[in-house]
Structure formats: C-alpha cells, structure tokens
Amino acid sequence: MVTRVGDLTEAKIYANHRSVRASVMREVLEQIPASDEIVVVAHSLGSVIAADLLTRLPERTRVRALVTLGSPLASDMWKRLRSLATDFPYDRVDAWINVFDPRDAVTYGRGVAARFPMAVDVSVDIRSHSVRAYASHPAVGALLGHQLYGQRDAHADLPPARQLGEGWHLQLLGFAYAEQLSRTCQAKKFSWRKRFDTARRISATRVIEEVEQADDSARADLGATPSVTDFVDRASDLVRDVWSDDDLLPLAVSRYASSPLPPFDIAVDPKHRLEALTALLNRVRRRQGSISDLEFATAVATSVEHAQDALTPDRRRWWGYLVGGGAVLLALTGVGLWAVLPTALAGAAAITATLAAFGPGGMVGGMLTLVLATGAGTALVSAGAVAATGERDAAVEFRLAVAGALTQMRVEELRGLLVGIVAVIRAQEALGMATTRPHAMEVLLDAQARLAQELHLHTVVAPKRPGTKEMAERADLLHRAIEVLTEADPADDTRPVTISPA
Structure with missing residues (x-):
C-alpha cells in the first residue's frame, strides 16, 4: 500500500517555473505528428504535462483517447489548470479516462472527474503507484487494446451476431x-x-x-x-x-x-x-x-x-x-x-x-x-x-x-x-x-401487513428513534402505492401525454 507521497521535487519545479514548463512542452510537441490521430498515455506527473498539452496540440492532430494513470491532478498544486474544465477541446479530444487507486497517495485518494468533468474516473486496486502496476491492470490493457486495435466504426462490416447464453x-x-x-x-x-x-x-x-x-x-x-x-x-x-x-x-x-x-x-x-x-x-x-x-x-x-x-x-x-x-x-x-x-x-x-x-x-x-x-x-x-x-x-x-x-x-x-x-x-x-395488478396488490398487501407489525413493535420498543421513523416512511410509501393501484383503470385516462423536463 502507498502510504505517503514521495519526493515531489520534480513536480514542484514543473509547477512553479514557467520556463521549465515551456521547455517540456517544446520537447513533447516535437514528438507529436502534425497531422494524425494519437492515443496519449500519461503516468503521474506526465498526466499534468498531458493536461497542459491538450490546448497546445498541432491544429490537425486529434487525440482519440487520453489515458492518465495515477494522476495527481486532484491536488491544489495544479489549480492553475482549472480553466481546462471550461476550455476543454472537445472537438479534438474524444475521451479522457483516468485510472487511479484510492490507496495511491500521489492521487490523494481521489479521481480527477470532480475537477475536470470531461474525465471518466476508473478506480482499481493495485496498491502501488508504479507505472508497471497501473499498466499491468486488466482494465488498462483492455482499454488500450480497444483504443489501438478495436473496431473504430460501429457501422463497419462486422461478422454476424453470434448466439450467447x-x-x-x-x-x-x-x-x-x-x-x-x-x-x-x-x-x-x-x-x-x-x-x-x-x-x-x-x-x-x-x-x-x-x-x-x-x-x-x-x-x-x-x-x-x-x-x-x-x-x-x-x-x-x-x-x-x-x-x-x-x-x-x-x-x-x-x-x-x-x-x-x-x-x-x-x-x-x-x-x-x-x-x-x-x-x-x-x-x-x-x-x-x-x-x-x-x-x-x-x-x-x-x-x-x-x-x-x-x-x-x-x-x-x-x-x-x-x-x-x-x-x-x-x-x-x-x-x-x-x-x-x-x-x-x-x-x-x-x-x-x-x-x-x-x-x-x-x-x-x-x-x-x-x-x-x-x-x-x-x-x-x-x-x-x-x-x-x-x-x-x-x-x-x-x-x-x-x-x-x-x-x-x-x-x-x-x-x-x-x-x-x-x-x-x-x-x-x-x-x-394482460394486467398483473392483482398479483402486485397481493404482494404489496402482504408487505404492508408485515411492516405494520414490525412498526408497532419498534414504536413500543424504540419510539422516536431514527430506525423507527425510517420504518414509518416505508409503511407510508407502501400505503400510498396501494392507494394508487386501487384507482381507476389508466386506460380511461384522457389527459394529454406530456413529458416534463428533467
């Protein structure tokens, strides 16, 4: 289990020195094709560099997936990147998947989706911060396999659907x-x-x-x-x-x-x-x-x-x-x-x-x-x-x-x-x-009778306790449902069909 954050010297230098960040960006951008689709995999401090990179990509470069492993982006050390949440290049980055272990202290035990809503957090149990441990996890392997070799076009020619159990x-x-x-x-x-x-x-x-x-x-x-x-x-x-x-x-x-x-x-x-x-x-x-x-x-x-x-x-x-x-x-x-x-x-x-x-x-x-x-x-x-x-x-x-x-x-x-x-x-x-109203009513009435007996006992033994109040809420819900099911046949309902907004 990772119990403490190790030496953060490199992270602090990168966070506090603009010239260092600029030098790193130049180094990385030189390795990226000017016109192509890429998959970016970044571990630890590399995930911070990758986040910096997203708004600086060559104009014709598209990121099919950004996969971050053991990212420290949940830390306030990287609050200068918060603007990425509102300026995220959705038109050029298809997906961001962040894989983290809650026991990994470098991640502060948290994913990054709370700070960057476009990211999808995936929690794993590897009890390590090493890139080898993260990359060896089956979820990461399956994810990268799908991104690199999987079927990219849902409408492409596919073999006939096979029979499954x-x-x-x-x-x-x-x-x-x-x-x-x-x-x-x-x-x-x-x-x-x-x-x-x-x-x-x-x-x-x-x-x-x-x-x-x-x-x-x-x-x-x-x-x-x-x-x-x-x-x-x-x-x-x-x-x-x-x-x-x-x-x-x-x-x-x-x-x-x-x-x-x-x-x-x-x-x-x-x-x-x-x-x-x-x-x-x-x-x-x-x-x-x-x-x-x-x-x-x-x-x-x-x-x-x-x-x-x-x-x-x-x-x-x-x-x-x-x-x-x-x-x-x-x-x-x-x-x-x-x-x-x-x-x-x-x-x-x-x-x-x-x-x-x-x-x-x-x-x-x-x-x-x-x-x-x-x-x-x-x-x-x-x-x-x-x-x-x-x-x-x-x-x-x-x-x-x-x-x-x-x-x-x-x-x-x-x-x-x-x-x-x-x-x-x-x-x-x-x-x-064919209606199953009678069956449902029998089940609900049986449940109501059982719950009424339990509620009476709880009221006598533990009045005004949270558990008793919660049981009373359940009894009330059952009562209301039974009332609704004893109403007129909804086929006779002539009210217009409407779907209210969420």
Missing part, C-alpha cells in the same frame, strides 16, 4: 439501450456523446473483467462471454426477438427510469430517453400485434411520469434507485419471472437470495449481477420448489418471500421500486395487455 440477455439489453442513447443524441451535444461513449466502453470492459475473475463453474454457466464490440455495437442484434411484449414491458420501464450506466451518474433528458427507448423497441421487439414502437415507448414514459407524480411529489431524482434495474420489478409485477431466478436455486430460498443480491448502482441499472446471471428458468418458481410443494403452494411461497424482501429495502430503494411497479401496471392497462 440466456444469462447475458438482460445485460445486453442494458447496453442496447445505452447504444440507442448514443445514436439518438443530438449533434450539438457532441461532448455529452463522447463522455457517454467513453462510459459505455469502460462499462463493457468492467463486465468482461468481472467474468474473467469469476470461478470456472460461474463462467461455464454463463457460456461464451460477449466482446466489447458485442456490448457496444451489437447488443441490439443479440437480443432481437428474445421477449414478448408482455415480458419486455417491465424491462422497458426499468431502462427508461434507471440510470443508464451506473455507477456513472449521467444525466439524460426525458425526451432523449423516450427517443432512445423507441429506437430500442424498434430493434429488439418481436413483430406482433398492432402496438407501434412509439405507442409502446410513450405508454412507458407517461406511466413512469404519472407514477412519479403520485409517489414522489417533491420531484426528487429517484430513478437511480430502481432496485434491480428490472429484476425485482419483474418479480413484484409477476411478469417474466424466468428472468429473475437463477437455475441453480429453488423455492423461497432462491427468491430471498436473489432479491437480497439486487440493489441500486449495479451494472446496467443492476438488472442482474454477473454472479447471479447463471441462466434462466421458465416458470413462476423453479422446478424444485414446484416438485416439493406443488404449484399453488409454490406460488404462495414465492409471493411471501418477495413481500418479505420488500420490507427490508431502504426508503429510496423502495420509493424507486414502487414507482416502477405502478408504472408497469399503468402501462399494461393503457396498452391493453
């Missing part, structure tokens, strides 16, 4: 939505698109790295691992025709309402989300029925908007907390449950273990973690539970297990999830699909 479907759907967000981005928002595409590539690299670190049996269950190109450029093709409209609806609600590439906190305008969702549906839906892609997407967006109005009146940002990015939402609405339960588990134990593993901030909205994405079943509960207890008892066991998991969620997780549940039910009924 069902365990990858939800992950690929998340990347497919992110792909459409990139493709539907307005031309004038080129800087947003560059940053977003950088996040897409990093997210894909992280998924692959996590799989490589998994044990042999987990990798075997998942089957062939998608490539970065599969995630970034082909995801839509790889999940085309996978879901019926009924199964796709809660996933569409999840994608529309969740942060697109967590843990990156990337803001997306509601109109942009709607346009991207429409494009996604056009690419992945089965061609069945008379519902158009725009009608489907608009029903999703409007239902989310109405649910948010009902359960989040103060308009706080909640979508980042949509638990499980659709997996728990599937369970609670009774739709597409084959996508929730891993084949290796059975019965209530499977449900409890699966739901407990979901949470906000996971990859692709937490749709399914790679650990649990080991396959997909085909029924309400796994075959083992049905064989042991019978179909009816297994269904009750499932509902009670889900209700129990619901009562354990934090307030903001619960709020986002309930918004998602209400939105799914409203969209189902607005589009004339």
Whole structure:
C-alpha cells in the first residue's frame, strides 16, 4: 500500500517555473505528428504535462483517447489548470479516462472527474503507484487494446451476431439501450456523446473483467462471454426477438427510469430517453400485434411520469434507485419471472437470495449481477420448489418471500421500486395487455401487513428513534402505492401525454 507521497521535487519545479514548463512542452510537441490521430498515455506527473498539452496540440492532430494513470491532478498544486474544465477541446479530444487507486497517495485518494468533468474516473486496486502496476491492470490493457486495435466504426462490416447464453440477455439489453442513447443524441451535444461513449466502453470492459475473475463453474454457466464490440455495437442484434411484449414491458420501464450506466451518474433528458427507448423497441421487439414502437415507448414514459407524480411529489431524482434495474420489478409485477431466478436455486430460498443480491448502482441499472446471471428458468418458481410443494403452494411461497424482501429495502430503494411497479401496471392497462395488478396488490398487501407489525413493535420498543421513523416512511410509501393501484383503470385516462423536463 502507498502510504505517503514521495519526493515531489520534480513536480514542484514543473509547477512553479514557467520556463521549465515551456521547455517540456517544446520537447513533447516535437514528438507529436502534425497531422494524425494519437492515443496519449500519461503516468503521474506526465498526466499534468498531458493536461497542459491538450490546448497546445498541432491544429490537425486529434487525440482519440487520453489515458492518465495515477494522476495527481486532484491536488491544489495544479489549480492553475482549472480553466481546462471550461476550455476543454472537445472537438479534438474524444475521451479522457483516468485510472487511479484510492490507496495511491500521489492521487490523494481521489479521481480527477470532480475537477475536470470531461474525465471518466476508473478506480482499481493495485496498491502501488508504479507505472508497471497501473499498466499491468486488466482494465488498462483492455482499454488500450480497444483504443489501438478495436473496431473504430460501429457501422463497419462486422461478422454476424453470434448466439450467447440466456444469462447475458438482460445485460445486453442494458447496453442496447445505452447504444440507442448514443445514436439518438443530438449533434450539438457532441461532448455529452463522447463522455457517454467513453462510459459505455469502460462499462463493457468492467463486465468482461468481472467474468474473467469469476470461478470456472460461474463462467461455464454463463457460456461464451460477449466482446466489447458485442456490448457496444451489437447488443441490439443479440437480443432481437428474445421477449414478448408482455415480458419486455417491465424491462422497458426499468431502462427508461434507471440510470443508464451506473455507477456513472449521467444525466439524460426525458425526451432523449423516450427517443432512445423507441429506437430500442424498434430493434429488439418481436413483430406482433398492432402496438407501434412509439405507442409502446410513450405508454412507458407517461406511466413512469404519472407514477412519479403520485409517489414522489417533491420531484426528487429517484430513478437511480430502481432496485434491480428490472429484476425485482419483474418479480413484484409477476411478469417474466424466468428472468429473475437463477437455475441453480429453488423455492423461497432462491427468491430471498436473489432479491437480497439486487440493489441500486449495479451494472446496467443492476438488472442482474454477473454472479447471479447463471441462466434462466421458465416458470413462476423453479422446478424444485414446484416438485416439493406443488404449484399453488409454490406460488404462495414465492409471493411471501418477495413481500418479505420488500420490507427490508431502504426508503429510496423502495420509493424507486414502487414507482416502477405502478408504472408497469399503468402501462399494461393503457396498452391493453394482460394486467398483473392483482398479483402486485397481493404482494404489496402482504408487505404492508408485515411492516405494520414490525412498526408497532419498534414504536413500543424504540419510539422516536431514527430506525423507527425510517420504518414509518416505508409503511407510508407502501400505503400510498396501494392507494394508487386501487384507482381507476389508466386506460380511461384522457389527459394529454406530456413529458416534463428533467
């Protein structure tokens, strides 16, 4: 572990002497081609020199990626570079990825994105400041490999999309939505698109790295691992025709309402989300029925908007907390449950273990973690539970297990999830699909009864304590959601469709 900053003599000389900086700039600029695309990799003090360099590049030189390793730019020693945050040459620098170890004292334990928003921070665990340690990390290797040898043109001729295991479907759907967000981005928002595409590539690299670190049996269950190109450029093709409209609806609600590439906190305008969702549906839906892609997407967006109005009146940002990015939402609405339960588990134990593993901030909205994405079943509960207890008892066991998991969620997780549940039910009924309102009501009423008992005990034993107050908030949220679900059929709602600004 790096516990202290070593000799900073060179850094101080560079920071305090303009003539030294000028001499270094001349030396570096002499090595840069006057007209070409380059990838810049800079370590430690070199990252400061690279930041200085960005506004002094030859006119026809383009930086495909700036990769900084162990950068000290979070330090106030380099505050003279703060103007780079407002004068960043987006037109000539496609991406800036900063790799740092929070234990590396040279980085002050921080990334640089807080000071330079155009940068994307990637945290690694190498416990060293050496360039060898940073460059040897798989994430850095994958990143540089993609930049130097990867497919640069998403529309270039690609081999046919290959078949992948069902365990990858939800992950690929998340990347497919992110792909459409990139493709539907307005031309004038080129800087947003560059940053977003950088996040897409990093997210894909992280998924692959996590799989490589998994044990042999987990990798075997998942089957062939998608490539970065599969995630970034082909995801839509790889999940085309996978879901019926009924199964796709809660996933569409999840994608529309969740942060697109967590843990990156990337803001997306509601109109942009709607346009991207429409494009996604056009690419992945089965061609069945008379519902158009725009009608489907608009029903999703409007239902989310109405649910948010009902359960989040103060308009706080909640979508980042949509638990499980659709997996728990599937369970609670009774739709597409084959996508929730891993084949290796059975019965209530499977449900409890699966739901407990979901949470906000996971990859692709937490749709399914790679650990649990080991396959997909085909029924309400796994075959083992049905064989042991019978179909009816297994269904009750499932509902009670889900209700129990619901009562354990934090307030903001619960709020986002309930918004998602209400939105799914409203969209189902607005589009004339089979409603799962009765199933959702049973689950919520079971959860409400359990929570009421716990709240009474906590009120007696620990009145006015923060934990008791938090439990009361959860009970109130459940009560409000149940009230909303007992309202009139949203198909009778004649109010105009509007999407309010973020």
